[in-house]
Amino acid sequence: MNITVDDHSGFCFGVVNAIKKAEEELAKGNSLYCLGDIVHNTREVVRLSEQGLITINEEQYKALHDATVLLRAHGAPPEIYEIAKENNITLIDATCPVVLRLQKRIKKSFLESRANPQDKQIVIYGKKGHAEVLGLMGQTEGKGIVIEKLEDVKNIDLTRSIILYSQTTKSHEEYLRIIDYIKANIKKGLSFDYYDTICTQVRNRMPHIKVFGANHDLIFFVSGKKSSNGRMLYKGCKEVNNNTYFIDSCSDIDLNILKKFSNIGICGATSTPTWQMHEIANYIKEQCPNSNTEIDK
Numbered sequence: 325m326n327i328t329v330d331d332h333s334g335f336c337f338g339v340v341n342a343i344k345k346a347e348e349e350l351a352k353g354n355s356l357y358c359l360g361d362i363v364h365n366t367r368e369v370v371r372l373s374e375q376g377l378i379t380i381n382e383e384q385y386k387a388l389h390d391a392t393v394l395l396r397a398h399g400a401p402p403e404i405y406e407i408a409k410e411n412n413i414t415l416i417d418a419t420c421p422v423v424l425r426l427q428k429r430i431k432k433s434f435l436e437s438r439a440n441p442q443d444k445q446i447v448i449y450g451k452k453g454h455a456e457v458l459g460l461m462g463q464t465e466g467k468g469i470v471i472e473k474l475e476d477v478k479n480i481d482l483t484r485s486i487i488l489y490s491q492t493t494k495s496h497e498e499y500l501r502i503i504d505y506i507k508a509n510i511k512k513g514l515s516f517d518y519y520d521t522i523c524t525q526v527r528n529r530m531p532h533i534k535v536f537g538a539n540h541d542l543i544f545f546v547s548g549k550k551s552s553n554g555r556m557l558y559k560g561c562k563e564v565n566n567n568t569y570f571i572d573s574c575s576d577i578d579l580n581i582l583k584k585f586s587n588i589g590i591c592g593a594t595s596t597p598t599w600q601m602h603e604i605a606n607y608i609k610e611q612c613p614n615s616n617t618e619i620d621k
């Protein structure tokens with residue numbers, strides 16, 4: 325049996341940067357809070373909590389005073405920064421530069437369109453309630469419209485001009501379908517400006533994961549259940565290889581399946597730590613002592 329760990333899977337640079345900032349601060353022996361899970365991966369959240377990172381929700385954040393809080397790669401809406409000023413909270417801002425750029429672009433569009441609010445709608449293709457989307461919506465004072473999929477386009481008024489952005493981790497294929505639909509159906513003479521704001525770290529992984537998935541008999545896709553990027557990449561992998569299983573830990577593996585396959589691939593999302601994929605590989609190796617482990621570069 326051959327087990328291959330995909331070298332292209334694992335943390336994107338935004339997540340690497342946030343974790344590095346957290347570890348540096350914790351190494352100084354300081355208390356550090358993180359607003360929301362630092363990454364959508366429970367195992368990594370637990371690993372960092374063992375080093376002292378305290379994860380808090382928004383309610384707990386509002387009640388906090390005189391403390392240091394890390395803002396994760398997803399970014400945060402403006403009110404979070406205002407609360408920090410009022411409550412003497414020191415922020416370690418680990419918002420990914422790609423997300424930060426997108427926030428600024430949306431804010432600029434919002435301020436420009438405010439002169440004529442009845443005419444222009446700012447639309448964000450993203451997951452409702454997702455931390456990044458809350459940060460993006462905050463740039464529009466909550467006046468943007470979030471659509472999660474093509475069918476949601478019916479929530480947009482096609483008799484008004486549209487400015488369209490995407491959350492950085494959404495599906496590129498679905499975004500193109502949404503753009504085509506609006507182009508074809510918006511009232512003639514109105515403007516429709518759309519921007520390709522899907523992160524290249526995410527976009528480049530889909531074609532790779534499909535090749536990786538197709539080249540193996542059995543795939544274990546390792547990801548936290550809350551990761552939207554994880555769900556999207558898993559879906560892409562499953563499309564090319566029906567023997568793809570979404571797992572979060574070794575205990576999710578059905579050992580009977582292993583007997584049927586000889587070429588096993590292990591891959592994951594931008595929020596999956598490399599150590600977790602290797603942990604799965606080592607576990608399979610223990611169960612099947614005649615196996616080899618490789619790294620797919």
Ligand code: SF4
Pocket residue numbers: 336337338339397398420421422423492493523524525526594
């Ligand atoms: S997926 Fe892209 S935008 Fe999101 S945190 Fe990672 S690098 Fe930044």
